[in-house]
Amino acid sequence: MRLCIVGIGGCGGHLAERFLKNQDVAPLKKSLGEHVSFGGVKGLWLEADVQETENQSFFGSEERGCYPCYFIPHDVIVSESKTSKLIVDRYGYDVKKQGFMRQAEFLKAVFEIFEADEEVKRSALSENGSENPILRAAWDRIRDYTTLAAAKENSGSEMCDGILFIVSLGGGTGTGFVNPITRYIRGERPAYPVFVLGILTEEGTDPQQRAKEAKRDLGASISLFDLLTKKVGVGVDGVILMDNQILVERFGQNYPAIDDFIHQSMRPFVAGRHYPGEDPPSLAMREKFIEGLDRPPILVPCYFRDRRRKDPEDELVRKALSEGKLFGCDPRRAEKAYVFTRGFMNLEEIGKAVARETGLSADRIEPWRKLGENGWDEVLIILRNPYGEKRGCEVKGNLEHRLHRVIRMAIRYMDDPESHLVKDGMPDLTKRALADYFYGDDGIRTRFEAGLKRIEEGEKPFFLDERNIFERSRQGTGAHDVHGRRKVDEDEVRTIVEQILKDRGLVN
Amino acid sequence: MSDLNETVAAVQAVDISSGLASEGVSSFLAGIYSNGLLGVGLFILLLAGGVLLHRLNMDRTYRNVAATTRDGEVSPEDLREEMFTRQGSNFNAAAVVAWMLLFAAFAYFYFLTPEIFPGHNYYQMPTLSSGPLGFAAFGLFVLLLAGLAAAFIPRELYGYYELSRKTKVAIMLTVPVLALSIALSVQQGTIFPEVDPATRGLAFLALFGSEVALLFPVYAEARGGMR
Numbered sequence: 061m062r063l064c065i066v067g068i069g070g071c072g073g074h075l076a077e078r079f080l081k082n083q084d085v086a087p088l089k090k091s092l093g094e095h096v097s098f099g100g101v102k103g104l105w106l107e108a109d110v111q112e113t114e115n116q117s118f119f120g121s122e123e124r125g126c127y128p129c130y131f132i133p134h135d136v137i138v139s140e141s142k143t144s145k146l147i148v149d150r151y152g153y154d155v156k157k158q159g160f161m162r163q164a165e166f167l168k169a170v171f172e173i174f175e176a177d178e179e180v181k182r183s184a185l186s187e188n189g190s191e192n193p194i195l196r197a198a199w200d201r202i203r204d205y206t207t208l209a210a211a212k213e214n215s216g217s218e219m220c221d222g223i224l225f226i227v228s229l230g231g232g233t234g235t236g237f238v239n240p241i242t243r244y245i246r247g248e249r250p251a252y253p254v255f256v257l258g259i260l261t262e263e264g265t266d267p268q269q270r271a272k273e274a275k276r277d278l279g280a281s282i283s284l285f286d287l288l289t290k291k292v293g294v295g296v297d298g299v300i301l302m303d304n305q306i307l308v309e310r311f312g313q314n315y316p317a318i319d320d321f322i323h324q325s326m327r328p329f330v331a332g333r334h335y336p337g338e339d340p341p342s343l344a345m346r347e348k349f350i351e352g353l354d355r356p357p358i359l360v361p362c363y364f365r366d367r368r369r370k371d372p373e374d375e376l377v378r379k380a381l382s383e384g385k386l387f388g389c390d391p392r393r394a395e396k397a398y399v400f401t402r403g404f405m406n407l408e409e410i411g412k413a414v415a416r417e418t419g420l421s422a423d424r425i426e427p428w429r430k431l432g433e434n435g436w437d438e439v440l441i442i443l444r445n446p447y448g449e450k451r452g453c454e455v456k457g458n459l460e461h462r463l464h465r466v467i468r469m470a471i472r473y474m475d476d477p478e479s480h481l482v483k484d485g486m487p488d489l490t491k492r493a494l495a496d497y498f499y500g501d502d503g504i505r506t507r508f509e510a511g512l513k514r515i516e517e518g519e520k521p522f523f524l525d526e527r528n529i530f531e532r533s534r535q536g537t538g539a540h541d542v543h544g545r546r547k548v549d550e551d552e553v554r555t556i557v558e559q560i561l562k563d564r565g566l567v568n
Numbered sequence: 569m570s571d572l573n574e575t576v577a578a579v580q581a582v583d584i585s586s587g588l589a590s591e592g593v594s595s596f597l598a599g600i601y602s603n604g605l606l607g608v609g610l611f612i613l614l615l616a617g618g619v620l621l622h623r624l625n626m627d628r629t630y631r632n633v634a635a636t637t638r639d640g641e642v643s644p645e646d647l648r649e650e651m652f653t654r655q656g657s658n659f660n661a662a663a664v665v666a667w668m669l670l671f672a673a674f675a676y677f678y679f680l681t682p683e684i685f686p687g688h689n690y691y692q693m694p695t696l697s698s699g700p701l702g703f704a705a706f707g708l709f710v711l712l713l714a715g716l717a718a719a720f721i722p723r724e725l726y727g728y729y730e731l732s733r734k735t736k737v738a739i740m741l742t743v744p745v746l747a748l749s750i751a752l753s754v755q756q757g758t759i760f761p762e763v764d765p766a767t768r769g770l771a772f773l774a775l776f777g778s779e780v781a782l783l784f785p786v787y788a789e790a791r792g793g794m795r
Contacts, residue, residue, distance in 0.1 A: 408638075
């Protein structure tokens with residue numbers, strides 16, 4: 061398994077930096093050799109805010125051929141372009157907006173416009189050569205690091221066979237971008253392994269952007285809802301959840317230390333140096349994660365490490381499942397456990413220890429072992445859907461308890477008149493769509509309430525059906541392709557292609 | 569007045585004792601670096617220890633993996649392949665240079681001037697030592713001899729360990745440190761038959777400090793494995 065790490069937004073960028081850090085030493089700050097990341101991962105940072113990219117020095121510009129690089133997908137749309145103007149005039153959204161300040165619905169709306177509005181699609185196709193140029197551009201950059209790359213400069217074994225998106229749940233860019241991009245990738249590659257690592261922001265007011273918890277929780281709820289309600293093959297193959305609240309309680313507001321710890325805890329997952337014959341491809345990992353499910357699972361990582369000693373399995377597993385949970389949960393509710401170890405450990409002993417702590421049968425425990433380093437033993441246990449207890453939301457420390465709070469806060473924010481989720485200045489079309497999306501009979505508020513009830517009843521999954529903002533506002537007619545887009549007829553394509561070639565001076 | 573006298577006496581006593589201590593360290597150091605057999609023996613012992621411990625580390629890893637594998641059957645080749653870690657070309661290049669310089673610094677320290685091995689040194693070759701590029705030719709000759717070995721040592725020695733960036737930096741820093749050791753030895757060769765003990769001591773410390781740094785990952789892994 062070799063993953064392509066894609067950090068989206070501020071938090072995603074900070075974490076991607078940890079994963080992509082060059083293990084080689086470059087004395088003159090610029091490496092003269094190839095970039096060597098831990099576990100052989102590759103990747104990039106997707107960001108919407110130019111200033112954010114200028115306030116850091118790790119990622120270089122993709123345009124200048126740097127690696128690791130950042131890429132601003134919205135840059136493919138020119139400010140004065142017809143597409144940009146059309147979206148502003150018709151919907152009131154500025155696709156060139158710098159950052160999204162905790163507004164998950166902003167990006168969700170923008171990408172739905174590209175999927176739903178035929179005129180926008182035609183305009184984008186003629187100006188950018190793609191109906192959805194922002195997502196196309198982002199996917200083109202990501203794909204270069206994967207086994208799907210068209211021109212394989214490196215040998216296939218060095219390319220990534222799966223993607224891990226890293227986002228903050230409750231931010232703006234990551235929260236809003238992760239769903240559209242994964243959906244877009246799925247339109248082209250239904251079976252390519254795509255996982256998400258989502259960091260739920262902590263309780264209380266965010267000290268950096270002063271964003272209220274309720275506002276962030278609405279973004280997190282929308283993003284989680286979209287991630288968890290897409291069917292397997294349409295959405296992602298697993299959402300690995302971490303709770304910043306747990307990390308803040310451990311490290312205080314020291315965010316670099318938190319980022320370091322998140323990376324450290326994920327190292328057994330991405331590390332190389334496997335036990336011979338125990339290196340599963342990402343595709344096998346995907347199959348294990350989604351086995352028997354029709355929707356992506358919630359995956360809770362539990363991590364612990366200790367100095368190397370004899371027979372470490374029992375202690376490591378016990379501590380990982382008690383002290384090392386990175387999102388509150390009841391391990392005895394887990395459907396399956398995927399165990400990644402580093403150090404010398406016995407398969408049977410790992411299985412026995414996990415079975416003892418979780419009550420899972422041996423066939424529901426999947427261990428993979430890797431060699432350790434510097435005298436440390438490590439274990440990362442990823443629990444699949446470790447929730448589902450009736451009234452479990454009343455038990456502090458449970459997954460149900462935390463997510464119940466997040467969804468309740470989201471509803472509270474939606475009900476707050478000061479939230480202005482449907483802004484007065486927006487065109488009527490958008491206002492109607494947003495009002496319907498948030499507050500309609502079948503809107504997201506109703507669905508969140510249904511989700512709360514299902515959590516209280518201990519049902520899995522708690523979110524059921526996907527909900528779009530513009531699904532009722534503006535649907536195109538005619539035949540659709542796998543992306544849900546109308547198929548353009550041959551003459552239309554010919555005219556557009558000729559126009560593009562003419563614009564670029566390739567034909568007279 | 570008597571207090572003042574006591575203070576002065578105490579200060580003098582401290583001065584004398586610290587002077588004696590540093591003199592003691594210097595003479596101890598001089599005793600080691602001027603003893604050719606002891607120095608060469610130590611150099612070879614550290615190297616041989618590194619090679620031996622590397623073998624033991626590899627064997628222990630194999631035994632531990634085999635012991636935790638169901639039927640105990642592990643292909644050593646497969647395990648070696650899995651264990652191999654790319655350390656990066658900047659580091660690899662620096663490590664090759666460092667190992668070449670280690671042998672060169674060793675040769676310059678012990679075999680340039682006749683004071684340590686009067687019968688085996690550079691001055692025994694009058695044609696070379698009288699030439700304008702004698703020192704350089706001597707160094708290039710040693711580098712060529714050591715080059716082949718140095719090209720393979722880093723891959724085998726560092727390719728199977730997880731090296732932290734700090735360890736890599738320490739190993740890479742041996743390049744300037746060894747260059748300093750060589751420069752100081754060259755200076756000794758230039759002023760010969762005079763001897764500057766301070767320069768000689770510094771060159772010695774730079775040489776053996778670098779050797780320890782270059783072999784550190786192997787010794788550290790061996791220490792970790794003994795727990």
